[in-house]
Amino acid sequence: MTRTAVVGAGIVGLAAAHALRARGADVTLYESGPPGGGQSAGQGRIFRHAHEDPRLVALVARSRALWREWEQEFGVELVSPDGAVAIGVGVEDKLRTLEPYTDVPVRRLSPEELHDRLPLLAGWAGPAMLDVHGGAIRTLAAVAALAHRLQESLLREHVLSVRRTDARSVEVRTGTTCETYDHVVLCAGRGTAPLARGAGLDLPVEVGAHVRLTFAPTDGGARGGAASGRGLPTLQDGSGAFGETGVYAAPYPDGHHFSVGLSGDTPAHADGGLADPAALAALADRTVAYVRRALPGLDPRPVDHVHCWVTRLPWGDDGVGIWSEDGLTALAGHNLFKQAPALGEALAETVLSGTVPGHLHHEERLGRSGG
Numbered sequence: 001m002t003r004t005a006v007v008g009a010g011i012v013g014l015a016a017a018h019a020l021r022a023r024g025a026d027v028t029l030y031e032s033g034p035p036g037g038g039q040s041a042g043q044g045r046i047f048r049h050a051h052e053d054p055r056l057v058a059l060v061a062r063s064r065a066l067w068r069e070w071e072q073e074f075g076v077e078l079v080s081p082d083g084a085v086a087i088g089v090g091v092e093d094k095l096r097t098l099e100p101y102t103d104v105p106v107r108r109l110s111p112e113e114l115h116d117r118l119p120l121l122a123g124w125a126g127p128a129m130l131d132v133h134g135g136a137i138r139t140l141a142a143v144a145a146l147a148h149r150l151q152e153s154l155l156r157e158h159v160l161s162v163r164r165t166d167a168r169s170v171e172v173r174t175g176t177t178c179e180t181y182d183h184v185v186l187c188a189g190r191g192t193a194p195l196a197r198g199a200g201l202d203l204p205v206e207v208g209a210h211v212r213l214t215f216a217p218t219d220g221g222a223r224g225g226a227a228s229g230r231g232l233p234t235l236q237d238g239s240g241a242f243g244e245t246g247v248y249a250a251p252y253p254d255g256h257h258f259s260v261g262l263s264g265d266t267p268a269h270a271d272g273g274l275a276d277p278a279a280l281a282a283l284a285d286r287t288v289a290y291v292r293r294a295l296p297g298l299d300p301r302p303v304d305h306v307h308c309w310v311t312r313l314p315w316g317d318d319g320v321g322i323w324s325e326d327g328l329t330a331l332a333g334h335n336l337f338k339q340a341p342a343l344g345e346a347l348a349e350t351v352l353s354g355t356v357p358g359h360l361h362h363e364e365r366l367g368r369s370g371g
């Protein structure tokens with residue numbers, strides 16, 4: 001039995017530990033805080049199939065199938081059935097990228113159907129599409145189900161160092177423990193690059209801080225959602241019509257609260273601190289201003305905040321990669337929640353076969369901008 005350590009119980013580490021255990025590995029899952037308390041924190045993420053890099057679509061489609069398997073396994077809804085809406089000039093590119101995938105139903109939305117599905121949104125008569133099998137990921141339910149299943153593997157310890165001791169084993173040192181494993185998998189989010197560097201792997205991870213706000217519906221917004229007879233879809237707004245491009249939004253499981261974020265973050269200093277705290281506040285103010293213009297169905301006073309460090313790779317906002325050498329594997333990237341089940345599967349395969357599957361080897365630059 002392969003003795004494996006997974007460092008980090010965010011959604012990716014949880015998925016990796018779950019996939020490893022399902023394949024018969026002996027797994028210890030190290031986590032310094034509450035599972036899901038890092039970049040995976042907060043209610044709701046968007047599941048969408050469209051990505052600039054067509055190679056990523058296949059991984060995401062595989063992930064969608066695995067989310068369904070998890071729903072069966074855990075007996076809980078993990079992706080809402082209400083679809084993912086995108087608006088703006090990028091819609092035609094998205095439809096073109098998804099065309100070869102006959103198992104990924106997508107279609108254009110008329111202004112009337114857009115309004116029916118998303119009555120919170122101000123009038124928009126430009127390009128709009130629906131990704132039918134997209135939706136809002138039930139993040140808290142997913143983390144809770146996996147953490148519960150893995151509770152016997154979970155060790156509440158902060159990992160200080162990881163190093164190869166000989167050709168066959170990798171040592172993990174925490175505040176109070178020191179163990180060796182056949183293989184160590186780093187899924188520690190912001191902690192991955194520093195731990196990997198100590199063991200000789202250099203990951204070009206950039207760190208920034210991000211903010212996402214949640215809003216309650218106005219009375220009219222609540223009525224609109226209920227009138228359509230279905231839950232709200234997620235939204236990606238690349239139109240620029242409401243003063244911002246790169247906006248994403250997702251409903252809470254209650255179907256009414258909507259969380260809204262602007263893509264972009266504010267960078268960290270080399271010492272790990274936030275370079276410009278005022279920039280984070282400005283991002284929050286811009287989000288409120290966007291909601292006033294674009295989402296008149298929401299009360300523009302935020303009821304909830306997610307402030308979070310995010311990690312990204314230099315080749316794109318959806319960039320993801322796996323580094324693997326001699327018993328040590330590390331994963332880094334951004335916008336990973338939707339791919340987590342497939343990434344967990346790929347990490348387990350990497351550990352057990354010694355080969356990084358698909359296009360996930362970092363040299364392939366999966367998720368690169370410009371396709």
Ligand SMILES: Cc1cc2nc3c(=O)[nH]c(=O)nc-3n(C[C@H](O)[C@H](O)[C@H](O)COP(=O)(O)OP(=O)(O)OC[C@H]3O[C@@H](n4cnc5c(N)ncnc54)[C@H](O)[C@@H]3O)c2cc1C
Pocket residue numbers: 007008009010011012013014030031032033034035036037038039040041044045046047157158159160187188189190191192195210211212248261306308309310333334335336337338339
């Ligand atoms: C506001 C926001 C909105 C987002 N929207 C989307 C979206 O719509 N769709 C999407 O797919 N993705 C989205 N993302 C991105 C997605 O949430 C992240 O990519 C994903 O959650 C990363 O998961 P992870 O497990 O890799 O990292 P994390 O969740 O950060 O997990 C890493 C874990 O490792 C632990 N750790 C770190 N260092 C150590 C150590 N030394 N010892 C022990 N434990 C350690 C941390 O405590 C943490 O729990 C969004 C992110 C944010 C912040």
